[in-house]
Amino acid sequence: MARLVMKFGGTSVADVERIRNVARHVKREYDAGHEVAVVVSAMAGKTNEMVGWCREAAPLHDAREYDTVVAAGEQITSGLLAMTLEAMGVTARSWQGWQLPILTSNAHGSARILNVNGGELIKRFKERNEVAVLSGFQGIHKETGRITTLGRGGSDTSAVAIAAAIQADRCDIYTDVDGVYTTDPRVVPRARRLERIAFEEMLELASQGAKVLQVRSVELGTVHNVRIFVRSSFDRPEDIDPYASHPPGTLICDEEEIVEQQVVTGIAFSKDEAQISIRRVRDKPGVAAAIFGPLADASINVDMIVQNVSADGATTDITFTVPASDYDRAREVLKAAHDQIGYDRIDGASDVAKVSVIGIGMRSHVGVAAEAFSALAERGINIRAITTSEIKFSVLIDAAYTELAVRTLHTLYGLDK
Amino acid sequence: MARLVMKFGGTSVADVERIRNVARHVKREYDAGHEVAVVVSAMAGKTNEMVGWCREAAPLHDAREYDTVVAAGEQITSGLLAMTLEAMGVTARSWQGWQLPILTSNAHGSARILNVNGGELIKRFKERNEVAVLSGFQGIHKETGRITTLGRGGSDTSAVAIAAAIQADRCDIYTDVDGVYTTDPRVVPRARRLERIAFEEMLELASQGAKVLQVRSVELGTVHNVRIFVRSSFDRPEDIDPYASHPPGTLICDEEEIVEQQVVTGIAFSKDEAQISIRRVRDKPGVAAAIFGPLADASINVDMIVQNVSADGATTDITFTVPASDYDRAREVLKAAHDQIGYDRIDGASDVAKVSVIGIGMRSHVGVAAEAFSALAERGINIRAITTSEIKFSVLIDAAYTELAVRTLHTLYGLDK
Numbered sequence: 001m002a003r004l005v006m007k008f009g010g011t012s013v014a015d016v017e018r019i020r021n022v023a024r025h026v027k028r029e030y031d032a033g034h035e036v037a038v039v040v041s042a043m044a045g046k047t048n049e050m051v052g053w054c055r056e057a058a059p060l061h062d063a064r065e066y067d068t069v070v071a072a073g074e075q076i077t078s079g080l081l082a083m084t085l086e087a088m089g090v091t092a093r094s095w096q097g098w099q100l101p102i103l104t105s106n107a108h109g110s111a112r113i114l115n116v117n118g119g120e121l122i123k124r125f126k127e128r129n130e131v132a133v134l135s136g137f138q139g140i141h142k143e144t145g146r147i148t149t150l151g152r153g154g155s156d157t158s159a160v161a162i163a164a165a166i167q168a169d170r171c172d173i174y175t176d177v178d179g180v181y182t183t184d185p186r187v188v189p190r191a192r193r194l195e196r197i198a199f200e201e202m203l204e205l206a207s208q209g210a211k212v213l214q215v216r217s218v219e220l221g222t223v224h225n226v227r228i229f230v231r232s233s234f235d236r237p238e239d240i241d242p243y244a245s246h247p248p249g250t251l252i253c254d255e256e257e258i259v260e261q262q263v264v265t266g267i268a269f270s271k272d273e274a275q276i277s278i279r280r281v282r283d284k285p286g287v288a289a290a291i292f293g294p295l296a297d298a299s300i301n302v303d304m305i306v307q308n309v310s311a312d313g314a315t316t317d318i319t320f321t322v323p324a325s326d327y328d329r330a331r332e333v334l335k336a337a338h339d340q341i342g343y344d345r346i347d348g349a350s351d352v353a354k355v356s357v358i359g360i361g362m363r364s365h366v367g368v369a370a371e372a373f374s375a376l377a378e379r380g381i382n383i384r385a386i387t388t389s390e391i392k393f394s395v396l397i398d399a400a401y402t403e404l405a406v407r408t409l410h411t412l413y414g415l416d417k
Numbered sequence: 418m419a420r421l422v423m424k425f426g427g428t429s430v431a432d433v434e435r436i437r438n439v440a441r442h443v444k445r446e447y448d449a450g451h452e453v454a455v456v457v458s459a460m461a462g463k464t465n466e467m468v469g470w471c472r473e474a475a476p477l478h479d480a481r482e483y484d485t486v487v488a489a490g491e492q493i494t495s496g497l498l499a500m501t502l503e504a505m506g507v508t509a510r511s512w513q514g515w516q517l518p519i520l521t522s523n524a525h526g527s528a529r530i531l532n533v534n535g536g537e538l539i540k541r542f543k544e545r546n547e548v549a550v551l552s553g554f555q556g557i558h559k560e561t562g563r564i565t566t567l568g569r570g571g572s573d574t575s576a577v578a579i580a581a582a583i584q585a586d587r588c589d590i591y592t593d594v595d596g597v598y599t600t601d602p603r604v605v606p607r608a609r610r611l612e613r614i615a616f617e618e619m620l621e622l623a624s625q626g627a628k629v630l631q632v633r634s635v636e637l638g639t640v641h642n643v644r645i646f647v648r649s650s651f652d653r654p655e656d657i658d659p660y661a662s663h664p665p666g667t668l669i670c671d672e673e674e675i676v677e678q679q680v681v682t683g684i685a686f687s688k689d690e691a692q693i694s695i696r697r698v699r700d701k702p703g704v705a706a707a708i709f710g711p712l713a714d715a716s717i718n719v720d721m722i723v724q725n726v727s728a729d730g731a732t733t734d735i736t737f738t739v740p741a742s743d744y745d746r747a748r749e750v751l752k753a754a755h756d757q758i759g760y761d762r763i764d765g766a767s768d769v770a771k772v773s774v775i776g777i778g779m780r781s782h783v784g785v786a787a788e789a790f791s792a793l794a795e796r797g798i799n800i801r802a803i804t805t806s807e808i809k810f811s812v813l814i815d816a817a818y819t820e821l822a823v824r825t826l827h828t829l830y831g832l833d834k
Contacts, residue, residue, distance in 0.1 A: 079485035096485075
């Protein structure tokens with residue numbers, strides 16, 4: 001007997017027929033004797049419909065009222081799933097964020113979960129054998145008593161936070177892919193599904209463009225050591241063996257649970273990058289703040305930052321990347337700040353890509369990045385910039401070479417199936 | 418300066434443009450210096466959509482989950498209206514039933530309001546000049562903490578209960594008619610809008626088929642002496658003078674507020690009636706229970722009941738009406754109970770109509786009903802049965818004569834405009 005959280009996203013609950021399919025997944029685990037908490041999103045399309053109404057009502061709308069409106073989507077799904085389960089003979093009840101409660105910060109629209117009270121759920125597992133059906137994405141602010149939401153994709157985070165609160169053995173994220181791959185299978189057909197991946201690796205993969213899970217859910221899993229299992233929502237419930245120790249999917253877990261650790265686990269890439277280089281910046285304290293402060297004020301998200309040691313002791317070049325859609329705006333912000341920063345000129349390119357190689361094994365292996373640089377050079381791929389961290393290195397290259405670079409590195413590190 | 422509740426139904430908030438129109442109505446009263454609480458329904462069609470999902474999910478669904486699902490409709494509207502008001506410069510916030518709270522009984526799907534806490538609203542009127550935007554139709558059960566709903570049309574009841582809780586000077590019900598008429602204007606073009614009507618009269622009118630207001634809202638208004646003002650939601654906000662002492666509409670109030678009391682205030686009618694007569698029922702204690710018990714068990718709503726004093730001292734005839742749609746079922750129930758009841762035969766007709774004449778003035782005037790009987794006889798309309806109460810009498814006639822009877826009585830009692 002295990003205690004499980006099962007999370008289903010919007011496409012899995014898009015209509016009543018699919019909600020019934022979700023209920024069959026839940027019944028499978030329930031019938032196998034597991035204690036189950038289900039976390040659901042709004043029916044696909046419903047959140048967009050409600051967001052559309054908010055925009056139409058007031059372009060600059062009150063974020064508290066926005067949260068009140070959009071949280072209704074998850075409320076509907078949780079009620080529908082609970083009644084479907086009841087009709088199948090599974091004892092169940094729905095829980096809204098304010099009922100549990102799931103306490104959050106006051107940052108409406110992108111609130112952070114502060115505390116989840118799981119006591120009542122555990123009590124009901126024991127006393128009533130009752131499945132808990134929880135609305136994802138939403139919570140309540142303790143002082144104001146108002147409904148909050150966690151931002152897009154927040155239901156993943158809800159699921160992991162609830163799993164932590166009830167000390168679940170596993171948090172199953174049912175999604176439209178059947179696990180986490182060594183890289184995007186659409187680019188590299190020989191990409192393999194990973195059986196396991198360490199939290200830290202998944203964090204890098206998730207923030208480097210793999211869209212499987214919301215980054216914050218992985219952060220929470222890391223902090224609370226919640227084993228997250230990514231699996232397919234398309235599998236037919238009746239085809240799954242609830243007693244199998246290894247159902248198909250990817251387990252995100254502590255690195256100690258991963259016996260045969262590869263040096264490189266996966267390769268992420270992002271093509272929506274633009275590179276900006278500021279030439280002959282005066283090399284003095286405060287210059288980085290003078291550059292990145294105005295960009296932050298303009299809500300431009302800066303990613304890779306490369307600053308080399310000054311050659312002449314007086315000036316240096318600083319290179320960084322921004323989302324391609326912010327390229328023009330970022331250049332304008334920097335031009336306006338020319339006098340505060342002090343520089344010769346701005347270079348840049350909006351057709352660049354970032355390729356990242358990720359693996360906890362890099363910690364104990366030397367020369368991993370060097371192999372990549374040779375392999376890319378052999379293929380004639382020029383590296384514009386390099387950044388490294390303990391378990392990852394990233395290279396910035398011309399976007400046209402993205403697929404070639406990813407395939408080259410995928411083969412190089414033995415990831416092909 | 419007055420304290421007002423303003424209630425808007427589903428068609429008034431059917432889309433964002435109409436919600437904006439509602440906001441202009443609210444702003445008009447707010448700008449005039451009034452303290453305002455607004456009660457809203459779900460956007461037209463949304464409740465039906467959600468009810469459809471519930472039926473699809475489980476034909477016999479859990480009423481608690483049903484309430485969770487459908488209450489989302491009002492939540493959406495209240496958030497949208499609050500943000501629209503804010504965008505117009507009106508301080509506002511939305512309130513769900515559980516936030517206030519509005520405590521109800523545990524009868525999910527048709528809960529009764531037990532208590533409304535209006536203290537926080539009054540505090541915010543005074544301290545922040547804030548408009549309260551409340552979700553109608555919903556509440557919370559104190560012990561279970563679960564969302565309840567009041568049943569169809571429940572937002573009228575919410576509005577009156579909130580008006581009582583905050584001691585509002587008036588509860589304005591904005592609806593698709595511009596007031597309460599002496600009778601249905603589609604049948605009698607000369608029907609007049611009543612400027613005022615007493616609570617008791619409105620109760621009779623509402624339960625006799627006038628669909629303007631939910632009956633329970635009028636009951637609540639009677640008990641708590643909440644003045645209810647029925648007015649049109651189609652009037653353009655800018656055409657209404659918020660300082661007018663008599664805006665167009667009908668005020669439902671204590672009879673003492675009505676100076677020039679008419680003998681007859683209005684005429685209601687219902688064509689969806691069927692008559693059942695049980696012939697030669699044994700006239701002994703318990704026979705009425707033997708008849709109406711099985712009908713109640715079958716959820717058949719019995720209305721007019723006429724039992725005459727027995728002529729032979731041994732048997733009597735009992736006549737009553739049921740909704741036309743229950744006619745066949747009611748006869749079957751009675752046939753099945755033949756041995757318990759004991760009767761000769763059952764007669765009946767499914768093409769009958771009930772016409773009711775209502776007026777508080779009847780209390781102090783004699784012969785009011787007799788005038789009607791003469792007038793109907795002159796027109797050749799046969800009366801099948803008669804019932805009377807202190808402020809009302811009803812006649813059962815052939816359905817084909819309904820319009821003629823209503824028009825005849827409308828003229829007879831001086832109600833034509």
